[in-house]
Amino acid sequence: MHYKKQARYPTKTPPRYMKNIFRHWDRLKEELSNRYIMLFLDYDGTLTPIVSSPRIALISREAKELLNELSNSPKCKLAIISGRALKDIINIIGLKGIIYSGNHGLEIKGPKIKFATPVSARYKAILKHLKNNLKKKLSFIKGAFVEDKGLSLSLHYRLVDKKNIPQVKTIFHETVILYLVRNKIKIKTGKMVLEVRPPSEWDKGKVVLWLLTRQRFALKGKNVFPIYIGDDKTDEDAFKALEKKGLTIFVGEPKVSYAKYYLKDTGEVFEFLQKVLVLLNARNIC
Known part of the structure; x- marks a missing residue:
């Protein structure tokens, strides 16, 4: 999804x-x-x-x-x-x-x-939940790691084997989609990184x-x-x-x-x- x-x-x-x-x-x-x-x-x-x-x-x-x-x-x-x-x-x-x-x-x-x-306690709880879920779901993919930056999360996949990168992205999307469509979070993409951020402009x-x-x-x-x-x-x-x-x-x-x-x-x-x-x-x- x-x-x-x-x-x-x-x-x-x-x-x-x-x-x-x-x-x-x-x-x-x-x-x-x-x-x-x-x-x-x-x-x-x-x-x-x-x-x-x-x-x-x-x-x-x-x-x-x-x-x-x-x-x-x-x-x-x-x-x-x-x-x-x-x-x-x-x-x-x-x-x-x-x-x-x-x-x-x-x-x-x-x-x-x-x-x-400023972020809500609800957002902090969502971030913690997503961090734990992503770490668990990605634990079997070598090179993928989740960085907790306090106000945001970064999923780095630069060290992931190329053939596994689509799977990493799919896991990320499926994990965050529920909160994304409800405007509880935003996501950003960068160089070999996917980020979860507060719903702020x-x-x-x-x-x-x-x-x-x-x-x-x-x-x-x-x-x-x-x-x-x-x-x-x-x-x-x-x-x-x-x-x-x-x-x-x-x-x-x-x-x-x-x-x-x-x-x-x-x-x-x-x-x-x-x-x-x-x-x-x-x-x-x-």
Whole structure:
């Protein structure tokens, strides 16, 4: 039994093929020259390559030092927007003075910010029930594992043999369908992961707009320019939200997306971030 899939891009504005950002950097750096930059970064697949298990996807020391330099610039605000649990992403990055958003925006913590999407006791009970059921039903399929992220569940199947993946998806759908059709939960799909989330409209797109508005208010209307970099389906919400408002960058091979630009891999992400840092430092000298 399967639920009815939503349209991938349920908006009027059509997605587009993206451009290589380095080919347009000379023009873009002029546009950024006098603006306060708010830098939104996904974690998995953006700051660290996608690996077999999220437990071993750790950011390098050099990358962390670069993020620290960016966060210390008076012309930049850094926010990590991750699908991981908030506590997890804070422990991994470990930088003070920046904004962290976990669970695709369901949780936020930073300077003078602390927020968690309110959920009912009923939802918590449903989540616990689904976790136990999924673990039991998937126990015989090697490589499948369920991650409890507090406000959500993630079913990872990257390590599952390809021939067993359809069975994993079927088990997931059959387990959640009753709660899904009654609007007790929502589901999200990502790179080799299926997620159970609260029945809330809050997503990465809404969280970046909320944080952007908050930052503009804190800076008394100063021209705050958002840059968002991400690699997964959930980042499309942010790309769409920031369309015509800022710089949206997909990580991976170019495809149809709401992102305007792309970087091929995490190596190019850090090459781009170095360029942003050089630009910020040049402005600080002036």
